[in-house]
Amino acid sequence: MIELSKISKDYYTEAGTVHALRNIDVKIQSGEFVAIMGQSGSGKSTMLNILGCLDQPTTGQYSLDGINVGDKNDTYRSILRREKFGFVFQSYNLVPRLTAVEQVELPLIYQGASNKREIALEALARLNLDDRAHHFPQQLSGGQQQRVAIARSLVVQPQVVFADEPTGALDTQSGKDIMKIFSELSDEGITIVLITHEQHIADQSSRILEMSDGQLVFDSLHGRNSL
Amino acid sequence: MTIIDAIKIAFRSIYANRLRSLLTALGMIIGVASVIALIAIGQGTQQGVKQEIMGLGSNLIFIQPGSSTDQSTGSKGGRGSSTTLVLSDVDAIMDAEIDGLYGASGQINFPAQAIGGGNNDRVDVVAVDAEYAYVRDLNMEYGSFISDNDVTRKAMNIVLGHAIADSLFPTGDPIGENVRINLGSRFGFNFRVIGVLSESGGQNVQDASVYIPIPSLMNRLRFLKNPTGGTTIQQISIKIDENVDEVVIKSELEDVLMMEHAVLEPDFIINSQNDLVSAASAVSKTLSILLGSIAGISLIVGGIGVMNIMLVSVTERTREIGIRRAVGALSKDIRLQFISEALVVTIGAGIIGVIVGLTIAIVINGRVIAGQQMITVIELWSVLVAFGVSSIVGLISGSYPAHRASMLDPIVALRSD
Numbered sequence: 001m002i003e004l005s006k007i008s009k010d011y012y013t014e015a016g017t018v019h020a021l022r023n024i025d026v027k028i029q030s031g032e033f034v035a036i037m038g039q040s041g042s043g044k045s046t047m048l049n050i051l052g053c054l055d056q057p058t059t060g061q062y063s064l065d066g067i068n069v070g071d072k073n074d075t076y077r078s079i080l081r082r083e084k085f086g087f088v089f090q091s092y093n094l095v096p097r098l099t100a101v102e103q104v105e106l107p108l109i110y111q112g113a114s115n116k117r118e119i120a121l122e123a124l125a126r127l128n129l130d131d132r133a134h135h136f137p138q139q140l141s142g143g144q145q146q147r148v149a150i151a152r153s154l155v156v157q158p159q160v161v162f163a164d165e166p167t168g169a170l171d172t173q174s175g176k177d178i179m180k181i182f183s184e185l186s187d188e189g190i191t192i193v194l195i196t197h198e199q200h201i202a203d204q205s206s207r208i209l210e211m212s213d214g215q216l217v218f219d220s221l222h223g224r225n226s227l
Numbered sequence: 228m229t230i231i232d233a234i235k236i237a238f239r240s241i242y243a244n245r246l247r248s249l250l251t252a253l254g255m256i257i258g259v260a261s262v263i264a265l266i267a268i269g270q271g272t273q274q275g276v277k278q279e280i281m282g283l284g285s286n287l288i289f290i291q292p293g294s295s296t297d298q299s300t301g302s303k304g305g306r307g308s309s310t311t312l313v314l315s316d317v318d319a320i321m322d323a324e325i326d327g328l329y330g331a332s333g334q335i336n337f338p339a340q341a342i343g344g345g346n347n348d349r350v351d352v353v354a355v356d357a358e359y360a361y362v363r364d365l366n367m368e369y370g371s372f373i374s375d376n377d378v379t380r381k382a383m384n385i386v387l388g389h390a391i392a393d394s395l396f397p398t399g400d401p402i403g404e405n406v407r408i409n410l411g412s413r414f415g416f417n418f419r420v421i422g423v424l425s426e427s428g429g430q431n432v433q434d435a436s437v438y439i440p441i442p443s444l445m446n447r448l449r450f451l452k453n454p455t456g457g458t459t460i461q462q463i464s465i466k467i468d469e470n471v472d473e474v475v476i477k478s479e480l481e482d483v484l485m486m487e488h489a490v491l492e493p494d495f496i497i498n499s500q501n502d503l504v505s506a507a508s509a510v511s512k513t514l515s516i517l518l519g520s521i522a523g524i525s526l527i528v529g530g531i532g533v534m535n536i537m538l539v540s541v542t543e544r545t546r547e548i549g550i551r552r553a554v555g556a557l558s559k560d561i562r563l564q565f566i567s568e569a570l571v572v573t574i575g576a577g578i579i580g581v582i583v584g585l586t587i588a589i590v591i592n593g594r595v596i597a598g599q600q601m602i603t604v605i606e607l608w609s610v611l612v613a614f615g616v617s618s619i620v621g622l623i624s625g626s627y628p629a630h631r632a633s634m635l636d637p638i639v640a641l642r643s644d
Contacts, residue, residue, distance in 0.1 A: 054553060054637050075557055082555020093550045097243045107554040109232045
C-alpha cells in the first residue's frame, strides 16, 4: 500500500522557487488502477516520479507497505525500482542499440538473474511479440515499441507499474490495445498508476485523481467536493 | 550486475562504435607498441656495445693520449687529441715489469682506401707491433700475423680483417696478393698480404680493419712524427692477468708513464675494459630511459584520448543511463559499465600493442637500417610495464567519465535528448 502524507516538492530555479507539489495526501491500495489527470504543469509527472522513487519529495512522508521510503538513499530507491516497480513512458524509452529481448533483459541484468533470456522471451510472448524478439526499436511500430516497454516493466513481476501517458504517442487502435493490456494487468492484481489527459483513457481505471497547480483537486473515490 | 554482464555491455557498445573505438585504441596501441619496440632497440644497443667491447679481447687496459690544450686560446681538444703518447712508452711499460702485466702493444689508426684483387673498400688501417695479436687475442684464418722481423725490417706486409679479405678477394686465399693502401689522392703504398684474421662476428671493427707493421710507413708519412721526434701513437693496449686487481695495475702504469713523460699530472688516460663497458652501458641506459619516456608520453596521450571519448560517450548516452537507472541500475552498476568499457578498450589496445611491438622488435632484429645494424633484445619487463601502464591509464581515464555517469540524476538523464 502506498501512502503519501503532506508531500511537497519544490524546485529552485533562478527565477525563484517552483512549488511543483503542495501538501499532497493520498493513499493507494494494492491492486488499484489509478489514473492521474491534469493540465500540463499541474505536477502529475512530478507526482509519478516521486511515487516511483525516481525523485525525492522536499517535505512530507512517503510510506510503501508501512516503510518510509521518501528519505532513503539512492541505492535503496534503486533497489526498490529494480524489485518492485515497473515504468512505462510516453516516448517508450528503449535503448536504441538493443534488440527487443535485450531491452526486456535489462532489469534482469541488474537483478543478477541467471536465466535472463528465457524469462525475457516469456515476457515478450505474453505481449505477442515472440516474432519481434530480435528486432531493434527502429524496426518496430510505436505500438510494438510500447509493448516491448511494458514487457520490460513486467519482467521483474512488479507490485506497481507506473505509466506516464503510455498512449500519448500512439494511434487510436494501438492506444486501445495498450489500455487493454493495462486492464488485464490490473485484473491480475498489479497496482497501476497511469497519467493521461484523455478522459476515455481515464474512464478505464478504477479511480481518477485530478491535479491542478501542484494540488490534488479531485479524487473519484471521495467525489468532486471532498477535497 | 555481474562483471561478465558489464563486459558484455562494454563489448556491445564498443562494437556499436567500431571506428571510433578503433581510433581511440590506436593511440594506446601505438603507445604500447613503441614502448616495447623502443626498449628492445635500446637494450639491443646496450648489449651490442657491451659485446663489442668484451670482444676486443679479455682483460685489457687501454692507454690513450690526454686532451691537448691550445696555448693561445686555452680551449681543450677532445680525448686523444694530444700527441703525448709515443712508441717508446710501450718499451718503458714493459721494462717496468709490472706484476700481472702480460703484454703491451702500441697502435696507430687511420682510415684509408684499400685496392686489391680488382676491388676496393674503405678500411681502418691499424699500424701495430708483433705483440698486438697476442694482446688482442687475434686468431688467424690464413697465413700469419705481423712478426718482430717484419717490424724490424719495416716490411711492407699486411694482414687483412675478415670482411676486407672477403670484399677484396671474394674467390679465396689472398696470401701473397698485392694490396694498395691509398691515403687521400697523394699517397699510395703497396703491401703484400701475409695473413687473414678469422671472423670476429658481431659489430666488431676488427673485421673491417687491416694491419701493417708500425714502422713501415713511419719515414714516409710526416704526420706520424711528433715535435719531440718520437713516434706518436694513438693507443697502447695492455693485457693483464684476470686475477690481479686492475686498479693496482692502473696506478702502477700511471706512475711509470708520468715518470717517463716527466709530468706531475697524467697527460694520458687509462681505461680498463670494464670502465669502457660501464661508460657505454651508462650511455645506452640513458638511451633506453629516453626512448622509454618518449613511448610513455605517447601512452599518456593515448589515455587522454580514451578519457575524451569516454566523456563524449557518457554525454551521448545520458538518456540510456536514465533508462538503466529507471529499471533499477544502481549508481555503482553504471560506474562499472563505463569503467569496463574503458578497460576493454585499453586492455584490448594493450594486447594488440604488445603483439605489434613484439613483431616490430623481431622483424627489425639483425636488419641493417640506415647503415646501422639493428639488434633488439625483448625484455619481459617492458611488455609487463607497457601492458600494466596501459591498463592503469585505462582505469584512470575511465574513472572520471564513469563517475560522472554514475552521478547523473535519473530524472534529468531520462529527460535529456
